[in-house]
Amino acid sequence: MVDFTFTEEQEMIRESVRDFAQAKITPIALEMEKTKKIPLDVIKGMAELGLLACTADEKYGGAGLDAVTTGIIGEELGRADPTGSIPVFWLVQASWGYLFNKYGTEQAKKEIFPKVCSGEWFLGIATTESDAGSDVNGTRTMIKKVDDGFIVSGEKMYISGVREAHTNGGGHLTIAHQDLEKGTRGMTMFYLPLTDKGITPTYADDMGREGISCGGFSIDDVKIPPHYILGEENKGFYYVHEGYEYARGLIAAICAAAGQKSLENGMDYIKQRKMFGTYLGKFEEVNFRLAEHYTRMHMLKNMAFEALLSIDLEQAGKATRFETAKKIAMAKMFASDWACAAANDVMQWQGAFGYTHECVDNAIYRAVRSFAWAEGAKEIMKMIVARELLGKDFVAYK
Ligand SMILES: Cc1cc2nc3c(=O)[nH]c(=O)nc-3n(C[C@H](O)[C@H](O)[C@H](O)COP(=O)(O)OP(=O)(O)OC[C@H]3O[C@@H](n4cnc5c(N)ncnc54)[C@H](O)[C@@H]3O)c2cc1C
Structure with a gap:
């Protein structure tokens, strides 16, 4: 049996997220389907509450929350926004922020997290390609090591938050083959800034959650520094x-x-x-x-x-x-x-x-x-x- 009694602190977090979400998100939720964006004041409000990339350590601007507490926030956002746009905007950054916090380099985390946690930048995830969704090994985006960094080329599709990162700033954690012959043992994960001139976005016309964009982007010989690699190469x-x-x-x-x-x-x-x-x-x-x-x-x-x-x-x-x-x-x-x-x-x-x-x-x-x-x-x-x-x-x- 699992004890689901939340702590006093968790209940306080729930209450403050619920108050904010009911007051600021629910009234404008359906409007986001028409404007196709999340209002800036909502993003700023979420940042002030410490909700953005809330799994990142406090020293990088996050709230250092555990998964259960993060789930409580997800519940409240899920209740408040029927379009699912804000829950998605939030969950992508919370979960991939968790991974970035765990495997990102100190230099990259100091550079990227403060802007993500303040709502200025978006941090997404881009693994899917036209021939690689469920089968991640089908990825054909390649990453090549050069003297002073890495060069990436390929194409990603059906990615949440492309417009947000491309126009406002930020990027996506991405996976590519470094050694195609090694299959899943030759894949490297890294942070890819979507503002680079080698990135060309395209957009999908989704049936729902329209407040956050979904689309793809081509990656044409984008150079990234070594500190954007997550953990070890090929893992x-x-x-x-x-x-x-x-x-x-x-x-x-x-x-x-x-x-x-x-x-x-x-x-x-x-x-x-x-x-x-x-x-x-x-x-x-x-x-x-x-x-x-x-x-x-x-x-x-x-x-x-x-x-x-x-x-x-x-x-x-x-x-x-x-x-x-x-x-x-x-x-x-x-x-x-x-x-x-x-x-x-x-x-x-x-x-x-x-x-x-x-x-x-x-x-x-x-x-x-x-x-x-x-x-x-x-x-x-x-x-x-x-x-x-x-x-x-x-x-x-x-
Ligand atoms: C709204 C939306 C947002 C998304 N955002 C992102 C994002 O931010 N980043 C990102 O990387 N990806 C994103 N995706 C892509 C998502 O991760 C993929 O759609 C998913 O992994 C499935 O891949 P696919 O679409 O290529 O389908 P495929 O892998 O081609 O599979 C097609 C269908 O085959 C069936 N199938 C697959 N495997 C099996 C099996 N073993 N047995 C039986 N049936 C099977 C399933 O029904 C599946 O839907 C998003 C998708 C949507 C719809």
């Missing part, structure tokens, strides 16, 4: 999975909160909407579904926090990487499906209004749908759990 494939795990745990917490919020919206609606002489909420076709979704969201929240706790326990040497990987994958496996199913029914209950862009549950549905792919397709989560149960000899492919 990037292993580092990248730690970042994914962190992000997936946060996604599970965000989906649980977004789905729960949609159900609360639905409850308000079915308790007052009358038809055929009674309340919509009295029909078992409706309230049985509510009961099932509510139970799933409760399970999802518990699984998310058990998984996030495992990250913290692992840091303290009390859990193994494998235990964490399994718990994280179990939590993310159904996160998108379950939250989508809840929001989908809440949309259905609201009749034709549910199909409009004014319906917040419609935005929630579109936002949580993205997590069936983002930070790892749900099928990959099943692969990880099966691998941990049966052993790596039972993985059908490498």
Whole structure:
């Protein structure tokens, strides 16, 4: 059994994030779908609360938060922004900030974190390419060592926060092959500034979470200094999975909160909407579904926090990487499906209004749908759990 009693400090953080998010984010959330950006005052407000890259050490401007506390912030942002734009903007920087904090060089962290934590720059993750999503080894971006640094060339696709980093400043943690023949053992991870003149962005027209951009960029012989390399060369494939795990745990917490919020919206609606002489909420076709979704969201929240706790326990040497990987994958496996199913029914209950862009549950549905792919397709989560149960000899492919 896991004890989910949060500390007094964690409850205070929850309260301050909730107050801020309800006052500053919820009222402008749907507007972000039209303006396609997060208002600057919201970003600055998040920075003042210490939410941006909150996993970075305090000496670099972060808040040095653990994974469970970070998950609490994710829940509150997930509840407050039905479009999912701000939760994504935040979670990418929190989880990849965690990885950068762990493997980045002192020089790079001092240079980059203060600008990210203050909301001036964006820190993203760019692994995906047209032939390399689930199969990271399919990456064809190359990194070559030269006398005074490294030269990178290739192309990344479906990357969150490209416009934010390209226009405002910042960059993405990126992975490339340094030695193609060595496969996953020849991949290096590094920080790539998106403001470099060798970067040419393109943008996707997504179905949801439109307040944050998603797109790709070509990398034409971009030179990076040696201190932008994370950890050791050729070990990037292993580092990248730690970042994914962190992000997936946060996604599970965000989906649980977004789905729960949609159900609360639905409850308000079915308790007052009358038809055929009674309340919509009295029909078992409706309230049985509510009961099932509510139970799933409760399970999802518990699984998310058990998984996030495992990250913290692992840091303290009390859990193994494998235990964490399994718990994280179990939590993310159904996160998108379950939250989508809840929001989908809440949309259905609201009749034709549910199909409009004014319906917040419609935005929630579109936002949580993205997590069936983002930070790892749900099928990959099943692969990880099966691998941990049966052993790596039972993985059908490498
Ligand atoms: C909104 C959004 C934002 C994103 N942001 C980022 C980002 O910031 N940075 C980044 O690097 N990437 C990002 N991604 C990309 C995301 O990580 C990939 O979509 C994901 O890893 C899947 O890769 P893919 O899209 O290439 O699909 P593929 O790998 O081509 O897979 C296609 C489909 O095949 C199925 N599949 C895959 N493997 C298996 C299997 N073993 N068994 C059965 N079925 C399988 C899955 O259903 C999968 O959806 C984002 C994606 C979305 C949708």
